[in-house]
Amino acid sequence: MTMNRRELMETAAAAAALAAIGKLELPAHAAAPVPAAGADKWVKSVCRYCGTGCGLFVGVKDGKVVAVKGDKDNHNKGFLCLKGFLLPEIMSAPDRLLHPLIRKNDKLVPATWEEAMSLVASKFKAAIEKGGPDAVGFYGSGQALTEETYCANKLFKAGIRTNNIDGNPRLCMASAVGGYVTTFGKDEPMGCYDDIDHADVMLLVGSNAAEAHPILFQRIVRRKEAAKGTKIVVLDPRKTPTARIADLHISFTAGTDLAILNAIAHVLVKEGMVDEEFVKAHAAFGEGADANKTWEDYKAFLEAWTPEKAEEISGAKAADIRTCARWFGEKGKASLTMWTMGLNQRTKGVWANNLCHNLHLITGKIGLPGSSPLSLTGQPNACGGVRDGGALSHLLPYGRLVVNEKHRAEMEKLWGVPEGTIQPKPGLATVDLFRAVEDGKVKCLYIMCTNPGQSMPNVGRYRKALRREGAFVVVSEAFHPTRTSELADVVLPAALWAEKEGVYGCTERRYQLLEQSVKPSGEARPDFEILCDLAARLGHGKLLPFKTASDVWAELLTVCKGTAYDFSGMTRDRLKESHGLLWPLPTAGHPGTKRRYVKGDDPLVPADHPQRILFYGRPDRKAVVWLRPHQPAAEVPDAEYPLIYTTGRVIEHWHTGTMTRNCKELRHANAEAVVEMHPDDAKVLGVKNGDLAKVASRRGAETFKVRVIDGSRKGMVFVHMHDDKRLCNLPTNDAVDPISKQPEFKVCAVKVTKA
Ligand SMILES: Nc1nc2c(c(=O)[nH]1)N[C@H]1C(S)=C(S)[C@@H](COP(=O)(O)OP(=O)(O)OC[C@H]3O[C@@H](n4cnc5c(=O)[nH]c(N)nc54)[C@H](O)[C@@H]3O)O[C@H]1N2
Ligand SMILES: Nc1nc2c(c(=O)[nH]1)N[C@H]1C(S)=C(S)[C@@H](COP(=O)(O)OP(=O)(O)OC[C@H]3O[C@@H](n4cnc5c(=O)[nH]c(N)nc54)[C@H](O)[C@@H]3O)O[C@H]1N2
Numbered sequence: 001m002t003m004n005r006r007e008l009m010e011t012a013a014a015a016a017a018l019a020a021i022g023k024l025e026l027p028a029h030a031a032a033p034v035p036a037a038g039a040d041k042w043v044k045s046v047c048r049y050c051g052t053g054c055g056l057f058v059g060v061k062d063g064k065v066v067a068v069k070g071d072k073d074n075h076n077k078g079f080l081c082l083k084g085f086l087l088p089e090i091m092s093a094p095d096r097l098l099h100p101l102i103r104k105n106d107k108l109v110p111a112t113w114e115e116a117m118s119l120v121a122s123k124f125k126a127a128i129e130k131g132g133p134d135a136v137g138f139y140g141s142g143q144a145l146t147e148e149t150y151c152a153n154k155l156f157k158a159g160i161r162t163n164n165i166d167g168n169p170r171l172c173m174a175s176a177v178g179g180y181v182t183t184f185g186k187d188e189p190m191g192c193y194d195d196i197d198h199a200d201v202m203l204l205v206g207s208n209a210a211e212a213h214p215i216l217f218q219r220i221v222r223r224k225e226a227a228k229g230t231k232i233v234v235l236d237p238r239k240t241p242t243a244r245i246a247d248l249h250i251s252f253t254a255g256t257d258l259a260i261l262n263a264i265a266h267v268l269v270k271e272g273m274v275d276e277e278f279v280k281a282h283a284a285f286g287e288g289a290d291a292n293k294t295w296e297d298y299k300a301f302l303e304a305w306t307p308e309k310a311e312e313i314s315g316a317k318a319a320d321i322r323t324c325a326r327w328f329g330e331k332g333k334a335s336l337t338m339w340t341m342g343l344n345q346r347t348k349g350v351w352a353n354n355l356c357h358n359l360h361l362i363t364g365k366i367g368l369p370g371s372s373p374l375s376l377t378g379q380p381n382a383c384g385g386v387r388d389g390g391a392l393s394h395l396l397p398y399g400r401l402v403v404n405e406k407h408r409a410e411m412e413k414l415w416g417v418p419e420g421t422i423q424p425k426p427g428l429a430t431v432d433l434f435r436a437v438e439d440g441k442v443k444c445l446y447i448m449c450t451n452p453g454q455s456m457p458n459v460g461r462y463r464k465a466l467r468r469e470g471a472f473v474v475v476s477e478a479f480h481p482t483r484t485s486e487l488a489d490v491v492l493p494a495a496l497w498a499e500k501e502g503v504y505g506c507t508e509r510r511y512q513l514l515e516q517s518v519k520p521s522g523e524a525r526p527d528f529e530i531l532c533d534l535a536a537r538l539g540h541g542k543l544l545p546f547k548t549a550s551d552v553w554a555e556l557l558t559v560c561k562g563t564a565y566d567f568s569g570m571t572r573d574r575l576k577e578s579h580g581l582l583w584p585l586p587t588a589g590h591p592g593t594k595r596r597y598v599k600g601d602d603p604l605v606p607a608d609h610p611q612r613i614l615f616y617g618r619p620d621r622k623a624v625v626w627l628r629p630h631q632p633a634a635e636v637p638d639a640e641y642p643l644i645y646t647t648g649r650v651i652e653h654w655h656t657g658t659m660t661r662n663c664k665e666l667r668h669a670n671a672e673a674v675v676e677m678h679p680d681d682a683k684v685l686g687v688k689n690g691d692l693a694k695v696a697s698r699r700g701a702e703t704f705k706v707r708v709i710d711g712s713r714k715g716m717v718f719v720h721m722h723d724d725k726r727l728c729n730l731p732t733n734d735a736v737d738p739i740s741k742q743p744e745f746k747v748c749a750v751k752v753t754k755a
């Protein structure tokens, strides 16, 4: 790390920062120092960035956002990390897009809204007339507001009648969704942040929470400080800032977690740490796609998965796996597992999720304070808008499925469209959607609130697809140029964060309202308004008759009613008064649900249910323990491409950097993506700190500055994803998990040479 970055991190708001440099004391927190800008009013809102979902107040002066301060009455207790704290800087950045752009003579030039929207509508109409509804598609985002995503979903699935609507949660949370649905029958975690405060043992698997969820990480650190003896195990190939607070850091070859997770279960069974009664009452067992196995079958399956075998496959020490299992399984202790992209972004991502759930089901350490599998959500509204709202190509709102006739009929009735309107076949998931643009099947693509020209795996291929002759690409963006807007035919200026109103749903099923603080900049319009305008121009105005985001919410309260997501008691007024509400919340007076499936907490479990828990998500009212053997990544190193390539985040930057590059403090701290490598690898390659190295896979290559760092794992290089000049996704693999269709960003094979 450069001195510059260290200096920055020392003054940063997150406990993460101190943990990263090996100190555990909590820093004097940046919740307090509000810039001396003297705001006239403070408007309640939520941070624009990560799935922690910190509550904050936006300080407004003369119609401009001048400051933010953390909301003391929300779960973040007034704390914000540096990115959240610096949000005001992004609002009036020089690269804010203030008017529409249209491509003329291969150049993007300013246009009026009327010109831009009539061009978009005519292109969409022509494509649909010629090629049918599936000739168009929509690619959305876990950062769009719930109301916006819902409008897009309704317009495309019920108006245009295509299921070709997907979004970046496919790159992010799809394997978590697949894990929850296959194990519990319904998506979304059962646990909550409060579990951190009760956990005795915390497993962080493939999660660098110190950088990616700083305020949650701070809560983890607080728990460790408050309850001596709390054990933290980090399973990550790299020695991340998160790993620096671990009591046990298990490093291993990327892509081999399945062997380790099965070996942990092996030890739990062998050493009598299972809860037979719980298993008997609540667990089913399955293999492949069917829950047709038994407890005995599962134990027989685990026989082979010894820690020694896991060591052979993964390089993790068998003794460490045993220690981890013994901590996790100790009777009477609360155990919490949290995971993120290290598990999800894999071709066996759903299986890896299942194996996390298995550990909790066989020990009964689930649905108790401090005991839960809790997948950490990446984006601020992946849960609320896209997952719960059903805006993926195979989903319909609130747990309903495109392939289910009854679900389609329910939605058709709710949407007031004729029976048979919704297509019964799932549309194209992200990678297939972009391939359909490549081969001309999808002629028009509408991209909203995401930057796939930088964030897609094997991005060189899809950048070409977006510029293909005959493809028409619309991008709704708050900034320009981005690596996607530069490829567009039309760029629409979107209102940003505090310039509009809507709901975000974060990791713990918590829905929160972002109130509008200021007017949109320039000619920018909220995505909600743009979508309603498009619907009217395409002849589907009746489907989106909404005047305000609040009107959309009123409709959502009816759409969720009676589902496992029921939040119909969460009126706009309640959201306004509250500092976040957790669903299920089915009636006006209900306080919300901390722990789902748990009697006395979850209103969907009958009060007289004889057991403490009811897994009502599946017809047999059980959760499934899955028999999932280890399988290797889609691409593993060989003689020609000898190193593992993995990519991810740094605390200062958000994804493709369009927003955080606009904060000078963040930009200066860590502007350029580097390739981190182990000293031994650097020696073999003949490179040192600051040299340039070319990283090449079978798909593409990019050059990065070298950072030699002993926290790296030998045989693996790690590259940051925020740099728009050095695209970390040129080499990544676009192979997908067969169940979740999520790409394997985290593992592929590369060769590195001095550039
Ligand atoms: N600062 C910041 N915070 C963010 C974001 C951001 O862009 N910047 N983005 C948000 C979003 S959308 C997301 S999805 C989250 C992501 O949050 P995280 O998943 O925590 O972040 P990543 O850096 O993508 O990856 C996490 C870790 O996975 C490890 N890893 C790689 N391969 C494997 C493997 O095979 N097994 C295991 N167990 N681990 C492996 C990497 O070494 C890395 O440390 O962050 C959210 N928060
Ligand atoms: N190599 C590699 N690639 C990855 C990952 C990885 O770990 N490694 N992680 C993947 C994951 S988990 C994720 S979530 C994706 C994220 O990838 P992206 O979604 O492509 O990344 P962002 O930079 O968040 O893009 C959001 C865009 O929306 C714009 N924007 C902001 N607010 C608004 C708004 O209100 N309306 C509109 N219309 N636009 C707005 C921002 O300027 C920004 O350009 O990246 C994926 N790609």
Ligand code: SF4
Residues within 6 Å of the ligand: 047, 048, 049, 050, 051, 052, 053, 054, 076, 079, 080, 081, 082, 083, 084, 085, 212, 213, 214, 215, 216
């Ligand atoms: S932890 Fe996440 S939600 Fe909270 S302030 Fe930081 S970026 Fe925003």
Ligand SMILES: [Mo]
Residues within 6 Å of the ligand: 171, 172, 173, 378, 379
């Ligand atoms: Mo993500």
